[in-house]
Amino acid sequence: MLKKIIQNDLKGSKLVSLTTFVFILFASFLLSTVAIIAVNLNSSVNLFMENVKTPHFLQMHMGDFDSERMRHFAQSNEHVLDYQTMPFLNVDASDISVNGERFTENSQDNGFSWQSENFDFLLDLDNKIIYPNEGEIYIPLVYDTNGVLKTGDRMTISGLDFTVKGAIRDAQMSSMLASSKRFLIHPSDYEKIRSVGREEFLIEFLLKDPASINLFQGDYANANLESNGPTITYSIIKLMNSLTDGIIIAILFLIAFLIIIVSFLLIRLTLTAKIEDEYKTIGVLKAIGMQLSMIKKMYRAKYALIASLGSAFGLILSLVLSGFFLQNIRLFFGESEHKALAIISAVIASAFIFAVVILFITLFLQRLKKLTPAAAINTGIVSDGASSLKHFKLRKQNLLSTDLFYGMNLILTRKKTYFTFVLILIIASFVMILPNNIYSTMASDKFISYMGLGNGQAMMILAGKDSLNDLNSRLENDPDIETYAIYDHKSYEFMLDENAISKMWVTLGNHHLFPVLYTAGHAPEHDNEIALSFLNASSLDKKIGDTLTLIINQQKTDFVITGIYSDITNGGKTARATFSDNLSDSLSTSLVMNFRKDISIDEKLKSFEQAYLNAKVYNIKTYRDAVFGSTMNNIKISSVIAIILSVGLTLLITLLFVNMLVVKDRRNTSILKSVGFTNKSLHTHYISGSVLLVIVSMIFGTVLASTLGQSITGAFVQAMGVANLKFNIDKSFVFFIAPICMVAIVYFGTNLGTRSIQKIKVSDYIRE
Amino acid sequence: MTTIIEARNITKTFGQEKNQTVALNNVSIAIKANEFVSVMGPSGSGKSTLLFALGGMDTLDEGCVYINGVSLYEMDDNRVADFRRKNMGFVFQNPTMLPSLDILDNIMLPSFEDYKNDKSALTQKAQNLMKLAGIEGTENRKITEVSGGQLQRASICRAVLHGPEILFGDEPTGALNSKSSEEILDLFEELNKNGMTILLVTHDAKVSARANRVIFMKDGALESELYFENEDHQTRLVLINQKMSDLGI
Structure with a gap:
């Protein structure tokens, strides 16, 4: 009997069944792939570091x-x-x-x-x-x-x-x-x-x-x-080696998580519609003595088949395609010694997806327990909670046409049904906007401030101070240069506590000319003031107004902390002060400069390069591109993929959701048709509702991408030294392109999904 | 009296080839304005199909239907719907109300666009009608908060609020108890007296006895008909039962 039920069920909902299958397949594929990559990465990196005999403690030192x-x-x-x-x-x-x-x-x-x-x-x-x-x-x-x-x-x-x-x-x-x-x-x-x-x-x-x-x-x-240099430990080396593939693991895991959530929503949607359709039948089955477990089994059967096939095919796909994801690991670290464990983990991940789907359905079907046969048979009322609202009356409103009113009314009276749809639209908006926000933030000029460079146009780094005097006089007399500042980078010992001493990189110079981004306080102005990078302040547990003792030329000198800034250079642990010190050795000297308008920066930099062969000369934007170019490129690609995914997901879900609503509403549609509502009016009911929901969802998605998304991204980059990351959003995309795109897709999907309204005949659903 | 509904040679079949059922077999019928017509016949005789066909709510295999001389099936779906909204009202066996609206909004829904600028007049008219139908005080109730009889009366109010010329009823008292049925039929008579053409489909002789013309159907065809003028209710019942017996219905 179950075989027949599954066959009939699949026949009646081919598109939804296929979509659910594809979603589960992808979730299983991604999670299995995550398992394979994680096990292989861990094993390859461990084996590689064993072969290398990586030091547990490394102190770099110059001098x-x-x-x-x-x-x-x-x-x-x-x-x-x-x-x-x-x-x-x-x-x-x-x-x-x-x-x-x-x-x-x-x-x-x-x-x-x-x-x-x-x-x-x-x-x-x-x-x-x-x-x-x-x-x-x-x-x-x-x-x-x-x-x-x-x-x-x-x-x-x-x-x-x-x-x-x-x-x-x-x-x-x-x-x-x-x-x-x-x-x-x-x-x-x-x-x-x-x-x-x-x-x-x-x-x-x-x-x-x-x-x-x-x-x-x-x-x-x-x-x-x-x-006199950075300190690196075994755990940091391992983290740096694992980070690139670790990020891939995190992204795949996140996508798998999102897909499984969407699968749940999809199953919830289809099961709700089916149960509502068969409310009376379920009542009859209960009345004739069929046990709840058997009824649940009937409704679960199709999904058990879909979930098992989806999980199995996802696993096979991950085993076939995981080689692609392992290329980078194999190249940089070599083969893993735990290949069998990786496969076992993939099987467990895939089984986990199957189990989670079945568990979700089982829990969802618990609602059938509350259904009494009498209520189901007598009323046959659907359980979406649709009932009239107390204050939203057709006769009491002046703003909306009858069609728009009815469209809004459907949403307000069936919040539970629409909740799932809204949730998916919010996720889609979030996924569409977040990567773009990250990209536009990194591409903005302001982001350079997070790199501890201030807002200059060009930068020079000199290894020593030999050519500094000559350079200084040249810059002073150069009419093309608007502003410049020279920064001296030194390493000083400081008092960790009363007894312990450690070292810190300090940049000396005028920090008002090219200010970096201060998350608290301001740049040091006097000789007894110092600003700390965010990571330094965090690790030393220092705040504005605290004192830090540096040892300068064997003299302990107290400094008041005036500011905390974002910096991702030198491992994110730096400090800035204004005092002069000609006795200690410099690690390097850097110059930041701005040119007057109409000056070709690249030509100017070329002349500097030729004049000072030992100096590294950068256009700051080029420098940013060199450091973050590949990351930015990856984020840009992710952003495009995210847009395509969001559009695809939105179109698919809108189509399925509206299609299901139309099927569910057949009787109401017949009633409306019988009292003279045209197909155009009926389309308007759905379209007005969908458009309203996508607008609301976009608002939520946009706000979430800018708040929660900013916090998540902020937490991630905080480890690199960027505190209080503020998104620099691309307004034309966030407020214009993305909303128009989403509204257009939902409009198109709703239009497509409601085409079958024309085929609904009054006589088919009202005739007794 | 002028002919308000005219069907010419309408045929309607269900199913395909071997399993095909002829629901309407070359049926022609003319109904005059202000007539109260009842269509009777056994289950599967095609009476409901005829009603839906005459109301433009189904498709036809052959033939045509005219309402006040306008050919229904030559119009596109949207125009038929609009035409129906302006000229016809429908009452079905089970009340067809929308759960997302209260009783008064349900009644007013189809007429609302025509009274956009005078909502209070429409509300007043609907409330008067509700009073006439004996359901005053249920305006703000949900459709699950009233009895089946009250809901059916609300359906009738909705069907006639916009003042249609024709009221179609498909077993309108089929799901009601005898007291409620009588009250509904009284309401129909009242509407008919006020000039409305009424076409009911029923298998209940008592309901048909209220009409002044009874059409008998069998196997998708019109078999016979009876006209009443001044006969009392009991006589009408006897005549209807006699005819049904003669026709083997």
Whole structure:
């Protein structure tokens, strides 16, 4: 009997059944794929980091280095298992040429190193340790995949030629989020080019127990060892390596979640309509003694079939297509050793989708328990709660025509029925607008302020201060330059508490000329004032008005915190002050400038590049594009996909929903036809309702995208150092294009869905 | 009297080929203005189909229907609906009211567009009609808050509020108790006295006895008819039952 019920059920609702099947299939596909990627990513990254022997603690340091003192510390510290110091030679892009052309990739710090002896190995694409011969060079994998360099290229560094032999997997610096990239060469070649760059040290420790990292970090800080550079731990390296694919996992999971919610809404919609249609029949079945469980089984049967097929096909699809999603993981980290576990996880994910669908239907059908046979048979009244409203009367309103009134009345009297539809429209609006908001925010000029750069047009970075005096006088006398500011970047020790000392990057200069975005307070104005980046303030638990003690030239000096700003540079942990200090070494010097109108910025920057070969010169927008270009491009693509998805989802749901309403309303439609309402009037009832709902949903969706969406995005970028992210919305899209698009789609879908009204004959539904 | 409804050779079939049923078989009929006509016949004789066909609420396989000389089936759907709204009223066996409106809004709904600028006049007219139908005081009630008889009377009020020339009724008392039935039929007689043409479909001889013309149908065709003038109710009943017996209905 169940077979027959399923067959008849499927025959009567082909489109809805197919749509539900497709939704469940996609949900199962995405969740299974998430499981496969997550297991493989975790396994590949773990295995890769094991092969690399990634350090648990890494201190980058520029400047003098007392190797004997460091060795003594390492040997005497109870947590240390192994210790090494690797040189890292920073070379400016201007000193590198590829096949005779200038090397263009200068948004990253390019450095050279040789193969480690004990740990932190650089591996080939088979995860084997590489030992290059003289004249050979191995390039960062990301340069190979981006097409910046390729195997066989000739690289020339300070007159010394190298042949690119291949790409390396680097646990520390592979990610585009790491600002440095490591090239691998022979130790003797390293010596030959040593004089052309600035040498930095990677002070690396392997710990006996990785869990003791915090204790070790405290020991290192208290020992007052070399620390003129960022500190990186094992967990941060793992996070950076996993982040790109982790974001894909998060996005796929989010889409799977949305699809399953839409599937639930769809099932709820179709089941409600069906139960209402068969209200009397259910009453009769109960009256003749059929058990509730059997009745539930009858209604669940079709969905059980659809859910099992959808989940199974989704699983198969994910197994077939997961290779595409695993390409990046395989390339950067190598094969996973838990392939079987990945498949088992995918099967569990798929089964989970099936179980959740069945559970949802079972819970939904609980409402049949309350239905008494007498009520169902006698009244046959549908359960959508449609009944007249107390204050919204046709005879008491003057604004709306009869058709518009009836359209509104249908919505207000059947809120439960329309609730699902509105919810989907809100989700669709949200999905349509949020990625666009993120993109327009990142593309706006204001976003540069979050990068700690202020609102300048161009920027120069000088490694030392040698050419500063000359540059300063040139800028002062240059009529094309409107404003400029010089910033000195130094590293200072500061008091963590009464005993502990740590280090902080401080930018000195006038911070009023090119203000960054202050989330609280203002830029420092006096010599005893300091502003902290958001991440710094958070980790030090400091607020406006608190005091911070810096150690400047061995003197403890107190500073009052005047402001907290967003900054994503240097790991997001920076500070800004105005005092002068000519005694401490500078890490670098930067200049930010604005030009007068009608000046070609690019030509001007070219002249600077030619005049100061050691300087890195950027148009700020180009710099932003270099840092965020690929992210922005991905978000733009996501935004277009989101628009297509939203439009598709809206059209499909509108079509299905209106179609179901028309079927459900056949008797009422017949009544209206019998008393002289035209097809045009009946169309107007549905269209006025749909358009009203899509407008309301758009308002909710837009507000949610700008509030909840902003909070979600804000929470995500907060970890990078951007506090209180404020969306810079594209008004023409949010207030004009998106609403018109949604209204047009809903109008079109409603029109399409109500076409069958013309075929409804009064005699078919009123005749007894 | 002028002919208000005229059907010429109308044929209507249901189903396809082997399973085809002829509901109306080449039926021709003319009804004059202000007539009170009842159509009788056994279940499946085609009486309801005839009513729907004459009201322009169905499609025809063959033939044509004229209302006041206007050919119904030559108009498009929208024009037929509009024509129906202005010239006809319908009452069905079970009340056909919309659950999202209260009783008074239900009654006023089809006439509302014609009284856009004078809603109070329409409201007054509807309330007068409700009083005449004996359902005053139910204006603000939901359709689930009144009895079946009251709901049917409200249906009649809706059907006649805009002052149509013709009132069609498909077993209008079929779902009511005898007291309610009598009251509804009294209302029909009252409307007929005021000039309205009434065409009812029924299988109840008592209902037909109120009409001044009774048409008998069998197997989709008109078999016979009776005309009444001054006969009392009992005589009409005897004559109707006699005719039904003669026709084997």
